[in-house]
Amino acid sequence: MKKFLIYFFTFWALSLVAIVSIAGFRGGLSRKPPLEVFPDMDRQPKLRPQTKAAFAGFGDGLSSRLHVAGTVSREAAREAGDFATGKNADGSWVDAVPVPVTRELVQRGRERYGIYCAPCHGVAGDGNGVTTKFGMAAVAKLHDERLIKMADGEIFNTISNGKNLMLPYSDKLDPNDRWAVISYVRALQLSRLGKKEEIPDAVRTALK
Numbered sequence: 001m002k003k004f005l006i007y008f009f010t011f012w013a014l015s016l017v018a019i020v021s022i023a024g025f026r027g028g029l030s031r032k033p034p035l036e037v038f039p040d041m042d043r044q045p046k047l048r049p050q051t052k053a054a055f056a057g058f059g060d061g062l063s064s065r066l067h068v069a070g071t072v073s074r075e076a077a078r079e080a081g082d083f084a085t086g087k088n089a090d091g092s093w094v095d096a097v098p099v100p101v102t103r104e105l106v107q108r109g110r111e112r113y114g115i116y117c118a119p120c121h122g123v124a125g126d127g128n129g130v131t132t133k134f135g136m137a138a139v140a141k142l143h144d145e146r147l148i149k150m151a152d153g154e155i156f157n158t159i160s161n162g163k164n165l166m167l168p169y170s171d172k173l174d175p176n177d178r179w180a181v182i183s184y185v186r187a188l189q190l191s192r193l194g195k196k197e198e199i200p201d202a203v204r205t206a207l208k
């Protein structure tokens with residue numbers, strides 16, 4: 001009996017300690033930092049949004065960064081209007097590039113064309129890009145009469161949504177870049193259609 005009482009009170013005392021230590025101080029406030037057995041990711045070298053950044057690398061002291069230039073917004077692809085779809089309000093194709101075709105636009109198009117189109121369509125648009133050597137079949141020749149006569153909006157649609165073997169490029173080219181590429185494709189086509197009389201005098205005399 002005596003032994004039983006010793007066991008009982010020992011068990012009772014230990015239970016009390018256990019209950020108090022597990023549940024006893026819940027909700028209690030303390031200014032002391034908790035014991036850290038596993039710090040996990042409590043302290044991270046990160047910047048909170050909309051705060052001042054001590055990180056000198058950014059220069060301007062802002063923790064929230066602007067998009068990298070050339071970032072393609074997925075929302076923009078869902079925008080309506082001829083600029084974003086290549087279609088007029090009545091559903092017909094936009095006839096011509098709906099933004100001013102400047103030298104900068106064509107040059108931007110030339111650069112993007114070299115990156116995204118030339119591998120298949122060839123640098124000059126003859127449909128003989130490097131991928132044709134690796135089995136890419138029946139790549140369209142951009143100098144075909146059908147494509148010369150095609151509305152700019154329909155080409156815009158091909159770039160945006162792809163066609164048969166050609167994948168869509170809307171995730172890589174924002175609408176403005178697509179129009180830029182089209183203006184360059186038109187320049188490529190014109191380079192074979194131009195007449196001698198259209199060349200400025202100064203340049204023509206230099207040509208043989």
Ligand code: HEC
Nearest residue numbers: 116117120137138139140155158159163164165166169181
């Ligand atoms: C991976 C290879 C590949 C790339 C890259 C590619 N194309 Fe194509 N493109 C094709 C193939 C293949 C076709 C023929 C599709 C078909 O069967 O009608 C085609 C067709 C076309 C057509 C004709 C569509 C029609 O209505 O017949 C145009 C215009 C065109 N591509 C423009 C572009 C432009 C501009 C780019 C760059 C943004 C580009 N392509 C990038 C493979 C490619």
